[in-house]
Amino acid sequence: MNKTVLITGSSSGIGKAAARYFAEKGWNVAATMRTPSKETELAGLPNVRLFRLDVMDADSIRQAITDARTAFGGIDVIVNNAGYGAVGVFEAATPEQIQRQFDTNVFGVMNVIREILPYFREKRDGTIINVTSMGGLITFPIYSVYHGTKWAVEGFSEALSFELRPFNIRVKNIEPGAIKTDFYERSMDLFRKDGLTDYDEYIRVTYANSQKAGADAPGPEVVAKKIFQAANDRSFRLRYPAGGQSPMLLALRRMVPLSWFHGIVRSVVEKGFRPAV
Numbered sequence: 142m143n144k145t146v147l148i149t150g151s152s153s154g155i156g157k158a159a160a161r162y163f164a165e166k167g168w169n170v171a172a173t174m175r176t177p178s179k180e181t182e183l184a185g186l187p188n189v190r191l192f193r194l195d196v197m198d199a200d201s202i203r204q205a206i207t208d209a210r211t212a213f214g215g216i217d218v219i220v221n222n223a224g225y226g227a228v229g230v231f232e233a234a235t236p237e238q239i240q241r242q243f244d245t246n247v248f249g250v251m252n253v254i255r256e257i258l259p260y261f262r263e264k265r266d267g268t269i270i271n272v273t274s275m276g277g278l279i280t281f282p283i284y285s286v287y288h289g290t291k292w293a294v295e296g297f298s299e300a301l302s303f304e305l306r307p308f309n310i311r312v313k314n315i316e317p318g319a320i321k322t323d324f325y326e327r328s329m330d331l332f333r334k335d336g337l338t339d340y341d342e343y344i345r346v347t348y349a350n351s352q353k354a355g356a357d358a359p360g361p362e363v364v365a366k367k368i369f370q371a372a373n374d375r376s377f378r379l380r381y382p383a384g385g386q387s388p389m390l391l392a393l394r395r396m397v398p399l400s401w402f403h404g405i406v407r408s409v410v411e412k413g414f415r416p417a418v
């Protein structure tokens with residue numbers, strides 16, 4: 142029987158590329174998203190079904206899992222991909238922006254895992270794949286809140302993997318580098334605070350350099366392949382750096398002292414910045 146994957150945030154970018162790739166490889170795909178009525182491409186694929194799922198709405202998660210199990214006879218792998226970047230200097234972020242970032246990127250992941258666990262535990266099998274980021278293990282300027290969420294999911298997943306292993310449930314983190322998707326455009330939430338101008342030059346430089354990394358980055362297919370590899374990997378390996386500069390940067394981070402690594406990050410992301418004082 143074909144295996145089944147349920148993917149969150151399948152309307153664009155990495156989630157959509159993963160849905161397409163799993164389907165090409167013969168898997169059943171429960172492609173979940175906030176607004177399935179807008180999706181045309183995936184809806185036409187034979188072994189793909191669309192379900193509404195907002196990671197901040199527990200009822201929608203429960204319903205999507207139930208419907209996917211009914212449609213395909215079970216779920217083997219769940220991919221927590223939905224997420225976005227809230228970006229800018231911390232001082233300009235509103236509490237609401239920070240809350241929504243954690244609600245989506247952290248509590249959203251926990252919400253989905255909470256709903257799938259009884260089923261995976263009962264059948265003593267299942268794979269949970271979280272799309273975190275290389276930014277869950279290293280950091281860059283103007284992404285402090287986003288990094289907070291991705292570091293949270295890295296720590297959470299690592300600890301969770303201990304308690305789920307006895308039930309043959311694998312936890313796997315995919316850590317993409319910069320990938321060209323809507324992440325850098327439509328999905329991004331930018332912090333702005335009227336009257337706060339001291340950071341302007343720093344934001345101008347670091348934002349331009351990080352946007353350039355996104356523009357020059359590979360497409361989401363490279364991450365889709367890595368998710369597929371992790372889904373088929375029956376080992377308990379936790380981490381999968383994926384695409385862009387992620388494998389190289391994460392290896393470098395392990396090899397050199399943190400202060401050296403930060404010097405390298407600053408030389409790239411703060412390139413062109415001249416402090417006023």
Ligand SMILES: NC(=O)c1ccc[n+]([C@@H]2O[C@H](COP(=O)([O-])OP(=O)(O)OC[C@H]3O[C@@H](n4cnc5c(N)ncnc54)[C@H](OP(=O)(O)O)[C@@H]3O)[C@@H](O)[C@H]2O)c1
Nearest residue numbers: 150152153154155195196223224274319320322323324328
């Ligand atoms: N692109 C990168 O450079 C990069 C690097 C490392 C990690 N990542 C991670 O990769 C994941 C996918 O991002 P992407 O690059 O593919 O960006 P994207 O094209 O903007 O896709 C983000 C997806 O998340 C969905 N989403 C947002 N909030 C949601 C919610 N409350 N419930 C359900 N779905 C929600 C969006 O749905 P709507 O269409 O409804 O907005 C969209 O489908 C994210 O977790 C991101 O942090 C991206």
